[in-house]
Amino acid sequence: MLWPFRRNKPSEADLADELSHDLATEIEERMDAGVSRAEAESAARRDLGNVSRIQEELYELHSWPSFDRLAQDIRYGVRTLSGNPLFTAMAILSLALGIGANTAIYSLMDAVMIRALPVQDPSRLAILTWRAKPNPAVINSHNGSAYDEPDGRIASPDFPWAAYESLAKDNSVFSTLFAHAAAGPPLNIVIHNQAQLSPVELVSANFFAGLGLSPAAGRLFAPGDDRPGAPQIAVLSYRYWQSRFAGDASAVGQTITIKGVLFEVTGIAPPEFFGISPGSAPAIYVPISQRALLVPLYGQDAKAMFISPHDYWVGVMGRLRPGVTFERAQTEIAARFAQFVSASARHAADRANLPELRVEEGGSGVDSLRRRYSKPLLVLMTMVAFILAIACANIANLLLARSTSRRREIAVRLSLGAGRLRLLRQLLTESLLLALPGGLLGLVLAAFGIRFLLVLLAGGNEDFVLRAQIDWRILLLTLSVAMTTGILFGLAPSLAATRVDIIPALKETRASSPTRRGRRLGLSQLLLVFQIALSLLLVLGAALFVRTLANLHSVELGFNQESLLTFSLDAGQAGYQGVALKAFYMGMVERFRALPGVQAATISDLPLVSGWTHSTGVVIPGVTEPPGHHSPVAYVSVGPGFFDTLQLPVVFGRPIDSRDVAGSPAVAVINQVFADKYLRNRNPLA
Amino acid sequence: MSSTRTMRRAEPKDEKLELLQGTLDMLVLRTLLWGEQHGHGIGQAIRQSSSDLLQIERGSLYPALHRLEGRGLISSEWKSSDLNRRAKYYRLTAAGKKQLAAEESKWKLLVRAIRRVMRPAPESAGDE
Numbered sequence: 006m007l008w009p010f011r012r013n014k015p016s017e018a019d020l021a022d023e024l025s026h027d028l029a030t031e032i033e034e035r036m037d038a039g040v041s042r043a044e045a046e047s048a049a050r051r052d053l054g055n056v057s058r059i060q061e062e063l064y065e066l067h068s069w070p071s072f073d074r075l076a077q078d079i080r081y082g083v084r085t086l087s088g089n090p091l092f093t094a095m096a097i098l099s100l101a102l103g104i105g106a107n108t109a110i111y112s113l114m115d116a117v118m119i120r121a122l123p124v125q126d127p128s129r130l131a132i133l134t135w136r137a138k139p140n141p142a143v144i145n146s147h148n149g150s151a152y153d154e155p156d157g158r159i160a161s162p163d164f165p166w167a168a169y170e171s172l173a174k175d176n177s178v179f180s181t182l183f184a185h186a187a188a189g190p191p192l193n194i195v196i197h198n199q200a201q202l203s204p205v206e207l208v209s210a211n212f213f214a215g216l217g218l219s220p221a222a223g224r225l226f227a228p229g230d231d232r233p234g235a236p237q238i239a240v241l242s243y244r245y246w247q248s249r250f251a252g253d254a255s256a257v258g259q260t261i262t263i264k265g266v267l268f269e270v271t272g273i274a275p276p277e278f279f280g281i282s283p284g285s286a287p288a289i290y291v292p293i294s295q296r297a298l299l300v301p302l303y304g305q306d307a308k309a310m311f312i313s314p315h316d317y318w319v320g321v322m323g324r325l326r327p328g329v330t331f332e333r334a335q336t337e338i339a340a341r342f343a344q345f346v347s348a349s350a351r352h353a354a355d356r357a358n359l360p361e362l363r364v365e366e367g368g369s370g371v372d373s374l375r376r377r378y379s380k381p382l383l384v385l386m387t388m389v390a391f392i393l394a395i396a397c398a399n400i401a402n403l404l405l406a407r408s409t410s411r412r413r414e415i416a417v418r419l420s421l422g423a424g425r426l427r428l429l430r431q432l433l434t435e436s437l438l439l440a441l442p443g444g445l446l447g448l449v450l451a452a453f454g455i456r457f458l459l460v461l462l463a464g465g466n467e468d469f470v471l472r473a474q475i476d477w478r479i480l481l482l483t484l485s486v487a488m489t490t491g492i493l494f495g496l497a498p499s500l501a502a503t504r505v506d507i508i509p510a511l512k513e514t515r516a517s518s519p520t521r522r523g524r525r526l527g528l529s530q531l532l533l534v535f536q537i538a539l540s541l542l543l544v545l546g547a548a549l550f551v552r553t554l555a556n557l558h559s560v561e562l563g564f565n566q567e568s569l570l571t572f573s574l575d576a577g578q579a580g581y582q583g584v585a586l587k588a589f590y591m592g593m594v595e596r597f598r599a600l601p602g603v604q605a606a607t608i609s610d611l612p613l614v615s616g617w618t619h620s621t622g623v624v625i626p627g628v629t630e631p632p633g634h635h636s637p638v639a640y641v642s643v644g645p646g647f648f649d650t651l652q653l654p655v656v657f658g659r660p661i662d663s664r665d666v667a668g669s670p671a672v673a674v675i676n677q678v679f680a681d682k683y684l685r686n687r688n689p690l691a
Numbered sequence: 692m693s694s695t696r697t698m699r700r701a702e703p704k705d706e707k708l709e710l711l712q713g714t715l716d717m718l719v720l721r722t723l724l725w726g727e728q729h730g731h732g733i734g735q736a737i738r739q740s741s742s743d744l745l746q747i748e749r750g751s752l753y754p755a756l757h758r759l760e761g762r763g764l765i766s767s768e769w770k771s772s773d774l775n776r777r778a779k780y781y782r783l784t785a786a787g788k789k790q791l792a793a794e795e796s797k798w799k800l801l802v803r804a805i806r807r808v809m810r811p812a813p814e815s816a817g818d819e
Binding site: 026 | 750772
């Protein structure tokens, strides 16, 4: 027979039909008994009672709860949970940790590694890089970044301006090819008589057009703005405009001073555009032709930088023409660049190591940050994934343990006539009651976590700007993972509990409850083992991570960092020149030395451990290098007392001291590595 | 196991009895033993066979019917009634028959037990 299996719920119309049939029959019967129609009708209706009440009762028999049932569930749930504060706190805390940590990390990952630049059609953007063995002979100076490839070569996104110009001409694969270069360390910018150091980016005139950006105010750069001799104009980033001009539209047309040079503000970049490199946000964009006014030349000819094929300093990005693939762009552009570098080789031997161009997807921007942090972030990501797993296991175990102890309660409620569905609903409500505050707390943790991680990544760099916000999709995902666990492990044992034989369960006292039953024990033990294993892994990972972090903060730098204070300033940008500049610096050092509590003071032309170095070729009498091979040597110009102040030992000879002034014989101190490499066993002082 | 849903209290009219918990299901099943019947007919049948002592409220009857159907003890079908009106007819299933037998014997046992407890107390043992 089919009937016993039929459990479809009756529609409301079905019941209404049934009741109206009942009513009609009743009326007829009463009229048959000799009552008037009107009287029969009203009596029958009275008899039938409240129809909607009957419907409600039936509805509840078959379907989900109404809202006051839910409220009742919630009240009861809150009561049971607050009756067991330790369990509740543990559950909520582990949920919050899992959700918060994951959301923070994954949001950051997204900002660093995945998210596209906030520009038009970022997937069509390409970024040009080159690869070569270390120290290619065709490169005289390199101003920018380079990083090691796994195959021992180096890679860099910086090109000679001449190469950019030659590639941009008659280009069949890129609709626009645009160039950009940082103007070095932050520059002194005076607005309304207030000075502030901010990063400046040099860009080609088609930079904003190539990215497909439109101005928030004024105009962005147009063709011709980067011609030599073009007016000195600047575009402000939206954030900088907000902070220095309070978003005042009259900023456009005003004059600002960058490193003592006047520039007219022509426009404001759109608010979402923070620059093309995640982690750095230029405040001001200036046509690249103004480079000589802003970047120290270190003896190089200003014009030569735009002509020489040996000075690598501009980043190049392009927008692919419609229908052109990255592969095709790679083939064509790489061939043209190969021609260019080959022509720039001065000796046959130079050709042994020529930079090779590569076209990479540029949708996420220049990826120095990705390179630097992708590995630690991946490690961190794996770790927080473990945290989430542990949190889930934690919740599961807690709920499991609780459901065993609640068997008796469930049995009582069952015997009092509670429906199984009703009980499940109750348990579900409790799971959700745990998940909600857990999720909220997780949100708070995520917000703080992101801020903490940003500080960690920035490593004291003030200009570090990474737009990382809580990613709601990720929050939702982690929340639902945690909740699913809660529901699964909250319900599964409870479901089993609702199937218990009521009588023995009722009889069992708290002491005699069968917590040692085979299957359930197996599950909770499994969870326990899983948890311990994960925790062990995590503790090890965390220890390693903390160690790495600690190492980073206490790297052996070769000099005594104890009680050492460093700062940098640029009086040249404020207008000091020549003799006055030298007098200013020397006077400053003298005044510092005079301060009580200062043991020693000195100056150098580059801040220590800043990541910046000068390098130059060195010619050593008696040491001949093969032609086409020259090794750049990093150097820093220092004032007297440098070695004393840093407590750097000078193993041989004398340090630079007050004898070394202008006009005295030029002297230098070399390090051990230099001596070993170039002088072999000869006396360096000779 | 019989349902433990409480019956709604009837208006305290004269001579009307309140049903004992769980007995409505048994009465419905019993009524359907005579053949298929619609909701109204079931109510009337119980009233008549109890000489108007038991009057089942619709608010109890229809939920009981749907519950019994849900448990597979009765089945239903829409049909034309004698007056050519569409009505939902309920019919006892095999499981329902079995259930009825079980409840009946339990009921008899209960009645016997209650009667024993309630028999008139012996005169001699009575204190004031």
